[in-house]
Structure formats: C-alpha cells, structure tokens
Amino acid sequence: MFEHLRKIDFERLDKTLRNQKADAIPLIELGIHPDIKREITGKPVVTVREDIQFMRSLGYDFLKVQPRIDLELNRKKAEDESKATDRSWSSEHDSLVKDWESFEAYPFPKREDINYSRLEEAGKLIPDDMGIIGQYGDIYTTVWETMGFETFSMLMYEEPELVAEMFRRIGDVIYSMFEVMAQMDFVKVLWYSDDIAYSSGLMVDPDFLREHFFPWLKKIGKLATARNIPFIYHSDGVLYDVMEDILDCGVTALHPLEPISMDIDELKTRYGDKIALCGGIDVDQLARASTDTIRNLTRKYMRIAGNNGGWAAGSSNSITEYMKTENVLAMIETVLKEGTY
Structure with a gap:
C-alpha cells in the first residue's frame, strides 16, 4: 500500500528508540486491531508471514510479537458481544485471590507453560531490513x-505480605519471558507494558510502586542493557511523579503519551534529552475527527516532538476497532510523506 513512499529500515526505529536522530520519523504501535487489518487488506491477517507483510506494506520497520501464556484473570465481557467481541474489563469487586487460602488455590502459570513458537517463527521469517520487538507486561x-x-x-x-508474594509469583513468570526473549538474537527491542496511572495521577502511592513494581521493571531493563538494545515502557496516565524511577530502570523510550494526561511539548522540554517518546496521536481524534484534522495533528506532533529526533509516530494507545480506518491511514501516510529529516 505505502511501500513506494519509504524504504523499510529497522535502523531508523533503533536509532529513534535510543533517542538519536535517524533519517526519518519511524512509525510505532503497541497493536493494530484485527478488524482494522482486515479492512485495510480485505482479508484476515492471521499468520506470522501475513503479519510481517501487513506491517511492511504500511511502512512499519518492525514486527511486535508476544509469548503466549494462559492467565486466569478477573475479567467480565460485554453482554452484547456483537458490539465488542473481544472487549472485557476488570472486575473491581470480585476476587480470585483474596486471602492465603485462595492464593494457594490459584493456578499460577509456570515458566514451562509459556509458548514462544510465534516468536521463533518470526525469527525465521523476518526480513533483514525489519526488526522484531519482543513484548509482554502487566505484572x-x-x-x-x-x-x-x-x-x-x-x-x-491488611495483608502486605500476601500482596508482596503475589508480585513475586506473577513477576517471576513474566520476567522469565523477557529472559528468554533477551537471549533470542533476532529480538532487537524489549517492550514492557503495564498501566500504573490514570489521567488524574498514579493509581497507587509511588512508594508502593517503588517497593513492588519498579524492581521488576529495572530487572527487565538490565536485560536490555546487557544486550545493548532499546527498552520501551508503556503506561497510560500521568507519570511525572515517577519519571525519574522510570529512567532509573533503563527505559530508553516511553509510550503512549496520552494527550489528556501529559502534554507532548512539556514532555519534550522536560525529558527530551533523556528519553525517546513514542505515540501521542489522540485515540479519540483518530476515532471521530476528519482526515484533514488527523493530518494536521500529525504534523503538529512531527513539529514539536520529532523535529530533533527521538520521537516515533503513532496513536496514544493502539489502533482500535472503533477508529476510522481512513484516519489511521492518513496518520501513517502523513508521517511517511512528510517525516523525513
């Protein structure tokens, strides 16, 4: 579709995620919904080979791949699944683990339960001019x-030791994924995602995160540092109160820069010399605005965030099924046509 607009080159993304200036502004997304892929291609995108070709056709220099694991979570689904076939939300009131007895009964996954077959296949199929991002999260x-x-x-x-043990058990298995991915020489970036904030502020006290969460993020960051590869961290919300903690964990790039939470101009001013920035194009605008508005918004971000490098263009979360496909394509095309340094 857009192959003629720009040559694929993973080095472009690699430099940007290291907060360096590449030849052009790269594209990045945490995910693109299967419905959008189907609408763009006219058919389902299912296999690794199909996904590589899809990303390539839109000008992305990478393929993001996750290990597979079954986690029993406390989720509820929409009653009318015809409107949201794959959407669910977390129950605030119900508990799978509420005391030591239910903790002992909970089916914690084991390291040997993790499936890396899609990553291994991607490693065999990925073209030399693209890179693989190994991604998981949510400790x-x-x-x-x-x-x-x-x-x-x-x-x-009331039971801080139980909460601490939950972090240890969940953290151990998810960290093990990054240990394995870091050993795969075809994995060129590690990406950890875990929302710790709302648009109004952090979900819990920062000292709690420093005790239970950031040590795991730092361990994953050390894996990336040892490989000398970029390390992306994704969290929605306002992160100013813990930005120094994030930097201390070895994070080289921050995603997704929700505009309702953090202003891109302020982020670039305060932290542009310390960390690369990824995303920021408003999800709501991509869902409801005109294509002209999206093109102008993308140009604004290119001017503010991408002027001196260190910014990868994309949405302020991921490409969802309710977005206008023409808006998604307008954002991508604007970057590919106008985002050359």
Whole structure:
C-alpha cells in the first residue's frame, strides 16, 4: 500500500528508540486491531508471514510479537458481544485471590507453560531490513486484576505480605519471558507494558510502586542493557511523579503519551534529552475527527516532538476497532510523506 513512499529500515526505529536522530520519523504501535487489518487488506491477517507483510506494506520497520501464556484473570465481557467481541474489563469487586487460602488455590502459570513458537517463527521469517520487538507486561496489572482492585487496595494495608508474594509469583513468570526473549538474537527491542496511572495521577502511592513494581521493571531493563538494545515502557496516565524511577530502570523510550494526561511539548522540554517518546496521536481524534484534522495533528506532533529526533509516530494507545480506518491511514501516510529529516 505505502511501500513506494519509504524504504523499510529497522535502523531508523533503533536509532529513534535510543533517542538519536535517524533519517526519518519511524512509525510505532503497541497493536493494530484485527478488524482494522482486515479492512485495510480485505482479508484476515492471521499468520506470522501475513503479519510481517501487513506491517511492511504500511511502512512499519518492525514486527511486535508476544509469548503466549494462559492467565486466569478477573475479567467480565460485554453482554452484547456483537458490539465488542473481544472487549472485557476488570472486575473491581470480585476476587480470585483474596486471602492465603485462595492464593494457594490459584493456578499460577509456570515458566514451562509459556509458548514462544510465534516468536521463533518470526525469527525465521523476518526480513533483514525489519526488526522484531519482543513484548509482554502487566505484572502490576495482573496482581490487582486477580485480586480485584477493591480487595487489592485493602490488602495492601491488611495483608502486605500476601500482596508482596503475589508480585513475586506473577513477576517471576513474566520476567522469565523477557529472559528468554533477551537471549533470542533476532529480538532487537524489549517492550514492557503495564498501566500504573490514570489521567488524574498514579493509581497507587509511588512508594508502593517503588517497593513492588519498579524492581521488576529495572530487572527487565538490565536485560536490555546487557544486550545493548532499546527498552520501551508503556503506561497510560500521568507519570511525572515517577519519571525519574522510570529512567532509573533503563527505559530508553516511553509510550503512549496520552494527550489528556501529559502534554507532548512539556514532555519534550522536560525529558527530551533523556528519553525517546513514542505515540501521542489522540485515540479519540483518530476515532471521530476528519482526515484533514488527523493530518494536521500529525504534523503538529512531527513539529514539536520529532523535529530533533527521538520521537516515533503513532496513536496514544493502539489502533482500535472503533477508529476510522481512513484516519489511521492518513496518520501513517502523513508521517511517511512528510517525516523525513
């Protein structure tokens, strides 16, 4: 579709994620919904080979791949699944783990349960001019979702040792994924995602995160540092109160820069010399605005965030099924046509 607009070159993304200036502004997304892929291509995109070709055709220099693992989470689905076939939300009130007895009964996944077959296949198929990003996350999120946020909040004070053990058990298995991915020489970037904030501020006290969450993020960061590869961290919300903690964990690039939470101009001014920035194009605008608005918004971000390098263009979260496909393509095309230095 856009192959003629720009040559694929993973080095472009690699330099940007290291906060260096490449030849052009690269594209990045945490995910693109299968419905959008189907609408663009006219058919489902299912296999690794199909996914590589899809990303390539739109001008992305990478393929993001996750290990597979079954986690029993405290999720509820939409009653009318015809409107949201794959959408669910976390129950705030129900708990799978609420005390030591239910903790012992919970089916924690084991390291040997993790499936890396899609990553291994991607390593065999990826073209030389593209790179593979190994991604997973949600140590913090899995803990509170399993407990239910109300129970989690109370147990932070009533049973802190139980909460600490939950972080240890969940953290160990998810960290092991990054250990394995870091040993795969075809994995060129590590990406950890875990939402710790709302648009109004952090979900919990920063000292709690420093005790239970950031040590895991730092361990993953050390894996990336040892390989000398970029390390992306994704979290929605306002992160200013813990930005120094994030930097201390070895994170080289921050995603997704929700505009309702953090202003791109302020982020670039305060931290542009310390960390690369990824995303920021408003999800709501991509869903509802005109294509002209999206093109102008993309140009604004290119001017503010991408002028001196260190910014990868993309949405302020991921490409969802409710976005206008023409807006997604307008954002991408604007970057490819106008984002050359």
